[in-house]
Amino acid sequence: MSKIEKIKMENGLTLYLYEDKRRHAAFVNLVTQFGGIHHDFTLNGKKQHIPSGVAHFLEHYLLEHTMYGSLINKLKSMYLSANGVTSLNKTEYYFSGVTNIEKALEMLIKAVHNIHFIKEKIEETKKAIYEEIRMGEDNKGRRLFKMQNELLLKNIPYRNTIGTNEDLKKIDVSLATLCYEAFYRPENEYLFIAGNFDRDKILKIVKKSYQNIRPVKGTFKIKKYKEPKGIKKEKEIIHMPTAEDILTITYKLDVSKLKPKEKLKLDFYLSYFLKMNIGRTSELSKKLEQNKIIIGSVSYDHIFIENICIVSIKATIVKEKEFVKEITKQIAHPIFKEELFKLYQRDTTLEVAARCEYIYRMINPLIENIFTFSYEKRDTVKQIKSYSYEDFQNIMKSFSFDEYAICKIAKKVEKNEEAIDIYK
Amino acid sequence: MKNLYMKKDKNFNTILVRILFPFILKKEDILKKTILPSMLVYTNEKNPNEEDFRKELSKHGIFTITASIIEIGKQFFLSFTLIIPDKKTIKEDLLEDALCFFLDTIYHPNKVEGAFEERLFEKEKRRLKRDIENVFHNITSYNNYKIWNFLDPKEEYIVSSINHKDQLEQLTTKDVYNFYEKIVYKKKPFIFLYGDFIKKTAKRTIQNYLEKEKVVFPKDFHPIYQDMFTKEIEKEIKIEEKKPFNQSKLTYVYQIKEATREDEVLLNCINRMLSYDAIDLLMKKLRDELGIVYTTSSRIIGEGSLLFITANIYKENKKEAEKGIEEVIELLKDKTKVEVFLKEVKEEIKIERIQRNDSANALFNNYIEQIMKTGKGIEELYDKMLEVKIEDITTFVKRFQKILTCFIEGEENE
Numbered sequence: 001m002s003k004i005e006k007i008k009m010e011n012g013l014t015l016y017l018y019e020d021k022r023r024h025a026a027f028v029n030l031v032t033q034f035g036g037i038h039h040d041f042t043l044n045g046k047k048q049h050i051p052s053g054v055a056h057f058l059e060h061y062l063l064e065h066t067m068y069g070s071l072i073n074k075l076k077s078m079y080l081s082a083n084g085v086t087s088l089n090k091t092e093y094y095f096s097g098v099t100n101i102e103k104a105l106e107m108l109i110k111a112v113h114n115i116h117f118i119k120e121k122i123e124e125t126k127k128a129i130y131e132e133i134r135m136g137e138d139n140k141g142r143r144l145f146k147m148q149n150e151l152l153l154k155n156i157p158y159r160n161t162i163g164t165n166e167d168l169k170k171i172d173v174s175l176a177t178l179c180y181e182a183f184y185r186p187e188n189e190y191l192f193i194a195g196n197f198d199r200d201k202i203l204k205i206v207k208k209s210y211q212n213i214r215p216v217k218g219t220f221k222i223k224k225y226k227e228p229k230g231i232k233k234e235k236e237i238i239h240m241p242t243a244e245d246i247l248t249i250t251y252k253l254d255v256s257k258l259k260p261k262e263k264l265k266l267d268f269y270l271s272y273f274l275k276m277n278i279g280r281t282s283e284l285s286k287k288l289e290q291n292k293i294i295i296g297s298v299s300y301d302h303i304f305i306e307n308i309c310i311v312s313i314k315a316t317i318v319k320e321k322e323f324v325k326e327i328t329k330q331i332a333h334p335i336f337k338e339e340l341f342k343l344y345q346r347d348t349t350l351e352v353a354a355r356c357e358y359i360y361r362m363i364n365p366l367i368e369n370i371f372t373f374s375y376e377k378r379d380t381v382k383q384i385k386s387y388s389y390e391d392f393q394n395i396m397k398s399f400s401f402d403e404y405a406i407c408k409i410a411k412k413v414e415k416n417e418e419a420i421d422i423y424k
Numbered sequence: 425m426k427n428l429y430m431k432k433d434k435n436f437n438t439i440l441v442r443i444l445f446p447f448i449l450k451k452e453d454i455l456k457k458t459i460l461p462s463m464l465v466y467t468n469e470k471n472p473n474e475e476d477f478r479k480e481l482s483k484h485g486i487f488t489i490t491a492s493i494i495e496i497g498k499q500f501f502l503s504f505t506l507i508i509p510d511k512k513t514i515k516e517d518l519l520e521d522a523l524c525f526f527l528d529t530i531y532h533p534n535k536v537e538g539a540f541e542e543r544l545f546e547k548e549k550r551r552l553k554r555d556i557e558n559v560f561h562n563i564t565s566y567n568n569y570k571i572w573n574f575l576d577p578k579e580e581y582i583v584s585s586i587n588h589k590d591q592l593e594q595l596t597t598k599d600v601y602n603f604y605e606k607i608v609y610k611k612k613p614f615i616f617l618y619g620d621f622i623k624k625t626a627k628r629t630i631q632n633y634l635e636k637e638k639v640v641f642p643k644d645f646h647p648i649y650q651d652m653f654t655k656e657i658e659k660e661i662k663i664e665e666k667k668p669f670n671q672s673k674l675t676y677v678y679q680i681k682e683a684t685r686e687d688e689v690l691l692n693c694i695n696r697m698l699s700y701d702a703i704d705l706l707m708k709k710l711r712d713e714l715g716i717v718y719t720t721s722s723r724i725i726g727e728g729s730l731l732f733i734t735a736n737i738y739k740e741n742k743k744e745a746e747k748g749i750e751e752v753i754e755l756l757k758d759k760t761k762v763e764v765f766l767k768e769v770k771e772e773i774k775i776e777r778i779q780r781n782d783s784a785n786a787l788f789n790n791y792i793e794q795i796m797k798t799g800k801g802i803e804e805l806y807d808k809m810l811e812v813k814i815e816d817i818t819t820f821v822k823r824f825q826k827i828l829t830c831f832i833e834g835e836e837n838e
Contacts, residue, residue, distance in 0.1 A: 022435050023782045070712060076701040077768070079775045098778045127715030135718055135736060136672035137836070138563060195782075243557030264464055280466075289547050296551045316554060323530040343482045350485060354437045354509045358783070412668060 004366065004378065007203075011210050012187025017202070018194040018362055026101045026195035027359050029094040030108055031367060033190075033222070034058070036161030037305065040223035043182045051170045053129075053163020054179050056086040061125045061176065063093070065118075066111035075104055084126065086161050088305065090371050096360070102201055104234035105193075106209050113184060113213035117176045126168050133162055140246060143238060144407050146314055148250040151233045151405035156225045156306055185216040186409050192367060195359040227308045229254060235406040244295055246409040248314040249327055253399050256307035260375040263304060265387060267373070272344040273396045274300040277334045278313060284330045290403060293319045295324065304372050324406065331401045341389045349381045426641065428630060429795050430617040436784040437513040438487070439619035441451040441523070442792060443530060446614075446645055447607045449500045454583050455552070455591050456603040460502070461491035462548045462601060463540045468811055469532035472541065472787035484525050487508060497651035497727070502607050510620045512621050516521035519621050523629045530608065531637055535601060555590045563669045563832055567734070571675060571830050574661045581653055581726070612639040614796065618788040647796070652683055653726040657827040669834035672739040675747055677828035678731040680820075688728030689808040690820045694756060697765045698722040698733065702772040705755060705765075706733065709748045714750070716741040731824070739833045746829075756821040762814050 007015040034055045041048055063084050068074040071093075075082035080097035082104075095104055096294060136142045146160045147298045153159075193202055231252060255263055278284055278298050294315040311330075317323045330375045355361045366378040449457055450650060471477040481489065487507045494501040506526045511517045534541050559565040572582055587695075612634060618627055657679060680687050697703045699722045710717040720735040737745050755761050780786040793801040 024778050025782050064712075073704070073708070073712070076704065077707065079702060079772055081701055098775055124715060128711055128718045129717070131671070131718035131738065133734065134671045134738065134834075138834075241561035243554050243561055281478050286543075292550075295554045296547070339479075343479055346482050348481075350487060350509055350514065353513050354487070 004362070009186065009207070009210070012185070012189075013206075013210060014190045015203075015206060016190065016192045016363070016366065017199060018359070019191075019197065019199060020195055020359055020362075023195045023359055025096050025359070026098075026193065026197040027094070027096040027363065028101065028105055028108065029092055029192040029363065029367065030112060031093075031190045031192065031258070032091045032112075033089065033188045033371070034179070035090045037084055037156065037158040037225075038089070038183070038222060039157040040225075041182055042219075042221045042223070043178070044218035044220075048182070050175065050179060051163060051167040052157070052159060053111065053161070053167040054175065055091050055183075056162045056357055057125065057129060058145055058169050058176065058180060058183075059086045059091045059093075060129060061117070061122065062112055062115055064125055065115070065121045068107060069112060071108070071111045074107065077136070078104055080104055088158065088161065088303070088365075091220060092367075096195070098196075101197055102205055105202065106205050109191075109206070109209035110212060115128075115180060115184075115191050117173045117180070119173055122171065122173060122176060126171070126297070129162065129168055130165060133165060133168070133393070136160075136162065137179070138240075140240065140242065140335070140409050143240065144246070144248050144312075144314070144409060147236050147407040147408065148310065148405065151236055151249055152231050152252045152409060153227060153305075154230065154232050156308075157226050158305065172377045172387050174274055181217055184296075185220065186210060186213075187216075188220070188369065190367070192363045194363045207370065218278050225306045226256070227252070227254075227306055229403075230283060231403050231405045233365060233405065235398045235408070237408045237410050239410050239412045241412055242409055243411075244316045244318070245411060246314065247317045247320060247323060248312050248407045249324060249400055249404050250313075250407065251311040251331070251404045253309040253311060253401075254307065255304065260373045262395075263373045264369060264375050264379075265391075266309070267302075268348060268384065268387065269392050269395055270302050272392065273334065274302075274311070275344060276337060277330050278327065283335075284326060288315070288323065288326060291322065293317065295321045298327075320408075328401075328404060334392050334401075336389075336396070338389045340393055343344060345384060345387060349384050352379050352381050352384060426560060427534050428615045428617075428627060429610055429791070430621075430623050430626060431791055432623065433787065434620045435785070436619060437509055438782060438784060439508050439510050439519060439617065439621050440788045441508075441526065441618075442616045442788070443504040443526075443606065444483045444494070444614040444616075444792075444796075445611055446647065447500050447502065448498065448648070449578065449583065449821075451588070452591075454585055454588050455595055456600045457493055457500070458585050459545070459548050461493060461553060462551075462602055463544060463604070464491045464504075464529065464533050465489050466544065467534035467541065468529040469534055469597060470528060474535040479734075480525060484522045485514060486522050486525070488525060495651050496647070498648040512620060520625055520629045522653055523626065524633060527630070527633045527637075533604070539596070539598035539601045540604075540674040542597055545600065549592065549595065552585070553589070553592055556586050556592075559586055563667065563671060563673050563736075563834070566667065567673050567675060567832050568662055570665065570832070571677065571732075571828060573831075574663060575657070575677070575828060576655070580655065583782070591780060610637070610639050612641050616788070616792050616795070618784065618791060618832060650685070651727040651729075652685070653679065653729040654683070657825075660826055661828040661832040663828070664833065665831075666833045666835050668836055669685075669832070670836045672738050672742070672834040673830075673832045674735045674737055674742060674745050674749075675828075675830040676732075676733045676746075677830075678825060679826050679827045680729055680731075680754075680826040681823045683729040685727055687820070688724070689805065690812060690816055691724050691728045691731060692805060692816060693769055693809050693812050694771045695722050695724050695731070696772065697756065699754065700769075700772065702768040703765050705752045706735075706749070707792065709752050710735055710745060714741075714743055714744055714748055728759065742831060742833075753824065757818050759814050759818055762817045764815055766812065766817060770810050773809055774806055775807055777803075 005017045026260045063072050064070050071080050075095050078100040079094045082095035084093045280297050298315045300313045369375045466474050467477045485508050490505045492503050494503045508518050508522045698706050706720045710720045717735050722733045735745050
């Protein structure tokens with residue numbers, strides 16, 4: 001297996017190359033550190049605050065209004081698969097294919113770095129995003145995610161990545177230009193290239209293309225948020241079309257004392273911890289099913305945001321009070337089983353070992369490690385095997401899991417009924 | 425050994441194994457078919473406890489065992505898939521043990537007095553009930569449900585769990601187990617392996633196991649892959665309904681008049697023109713030009729007999745969306761335009777062919793399709809699409825008949 005090569009360019013860009021000549025295709029991803037969480041920054045010493053959704057808006061604009069017209073359509077006409085995506089802390093512009101890789105890379109770098117904002121085009125870009133927001137309103141997962149952030153986050157202004165209609169209306173030429181000038185600069189970017197490509201040619205193209213981008217203006221600094229302990233609100237219920245109620249219990253964990261490598265370790269430990277205590281084969285899960293407290297299984301997830309980690313536990317519920325009681329009791333007094341830890345550890349090593357099946361699977365974990373944990377290496381089998389059960393116990397026991405918020409999607413209430421908060 | 429097919433490929437890191445049991449579905453078995461896969465992948469006879477089963481999976485280095493139902497025309501398959509890392513990746517040779525465990529899970533599921541375990545069955549039954557009810561609360565699934573209820577009310581073409589939900593209360597775990605036995609018990613399936621492994625070891629392991637089980641060849645296998653929607657719809661059906669969603673959904677259904685199986689090739693070309701990367705006419709019209717969608721799509725149902733075009737829109741933009749779709753279809757009658765589109769499609773296919781070699785899964789599926797002769801083999805389709813001429817497309821489009829328009833209007837968004 002080839003190693004991933006890291007190159008720090010003179011202009012500040014960080015380049016990662018992973019050659020795999022067994023493959024026919026190459027995969028290119030240009031990543032800017034500008035995502036849904038970024039609301040505050042300093043440009044030329046002046047503090048700026050922006051509404052939600054700007055990063056996502058810029059992604060759309062940069063793909064649709066380049067010197068080549070729509071960059072996505074242009075790349076697709078070159079028989080490449082292309083797209084963009086904005087998430088919590090980054091925006092990605094990526095393509096893959098077996099042909100035209102070098103030309104497309106040059107175009108991508110030039111296009112993304114030579115944008116002009118025009119009022120009419122800004123309004124045009126917003127149309128598809130309004131539709132995307134509308135679609136999101138019908139999506140239970142997205143509604144729950146937004147709700148959990150509203151209940152938990154006191155200082156961090158992040159709710160979701162695409163913002164609201166009101167946020168979108170605030171975006172004009174001035175705001176778009178400001179954010180573009182601030183965030184789209186080589187020192188704030190990473191370029192990942194994987195698969196079958198000519199290393200020397202690619203390096204030449206990257207160097208040359210970046211020489212032709214617009215000059216970067218001024219100094220720039222992203223604000224880091226510090227989220228205090230405690231939650232903002234204990235519970236929230238929304239009504240939307242659903243067969244059964246869905247409930248999420250969300251915890252906020254303080255991870256500020258952990259170094260990047262420790263946060264990465266916690267990422268694995270949390271998965272093991274949750275699987276052990278509320279996963280499908282756990283005693284609690286069986287109890288919840290047998291007593292008909294839930295329908296189906298409990299699902300769980302976690303996300304790292306600045307100095308905290310949000311853990312969410314979700315299920316389709318029949319008996320709310322019992323569900324909340326059982327889950328919170330289990331998490332507050334968890335079990336630890338060495339045999340299970342070793343089982344999960346083995347599963348993870350198998351997964352990591354076989355990852356190089358697909359080139360994007362080699363690169364995407366590295367991207368996540370960089371942007372989530374500020375850790376510039378991908379997961380390795382050696383690293384996973386180094387984790388110990390004792391360490392796992394110690395770290396998980398250091399979190400108290402005593403404060404949580406409840407988000408609920410309830411069946412739509414008919415006009416002549418009142419919505420009842422069962423916790424009152 | 426008949427029914428065992430193996431292909432070596434050293435370019436990947438996993439060994440893929442698929443086992444197919446063919447069967448024909450009767451309407452009264454629809455819910456059993458839906459529940460059955462979930463009863464077979466969490467436990468087996470030797471490991472009736474889910475946690476112990478999970479430990480065994482890990483011990484054998486098994487990433488995953490999955491079960492599903494594959495439908496090709498009127499032919500159904502109960503399909504099992506096993507994925508394990510190969511020896512060069514994990515430095516252990518897992519294949520023999522993993523295969524035995526896999527076959528044990530298939531032929532010796534966890535059963536109690538001739539039925540599947542009650543707890544797991546009740547859990548899956550409740551989940552199915554929830555999923556059926558949720559069809560009415562999700563715009564995409566509700567849209568599909570409405571369309572098929574109008575196109576095929578007697579379920580001559582597609583049988584849906586939703587239309588048989590009244591059977592759910594009476595369904596027992598013994599019913600599902602009996603259904604399983606009809607398909608699997610003592611039957612010899614089609615077995616496929618792909619990856620980097622020793623063929624001799626695999627063959628010996630499988631042969632010994634199946635001999636021990638005393639499986640027999642299935643009765644002559646004559647698959648009924650035909651999947652054409654041939655019902656005549658004389659007058660266009662129009663469905664309009666208001667629902668409490670934020671978005672609205674517009675769907676056009678076109679039927680190909682006097683469709684034959686060969687039409688699948690032309691319809692695939694057109695589908696690519698409508699919504700594949702290189703041309704993507706629908707997105708270019710409805711999103712780039714008109715700005716009225718975030719997403720739109722087209723798909724083929726029934727081997728060249730039906731084309732669905734769908735757009736997620738704001739309710740006020742219905743007329744504009746309809747006009748946009750109709751303009752796109754008109755483009756396909758223009759020879760000058762089709763010449764350009766067809767050239768792009770063919771180039772895209774040539775490149776896709778190369779790129780598919782990077783995906784173990786794509787190569788594996790193609791291998792299975794060639795052997796099972798499902799008629800939907802991607803390589804055969806590619807070859808035929810490369811021979812299509814401009815006049816084939818422009819003449820073909822004239823045979824499109826719009827048989828249904830469905831508009832689910834979201835009431836929530838003002």
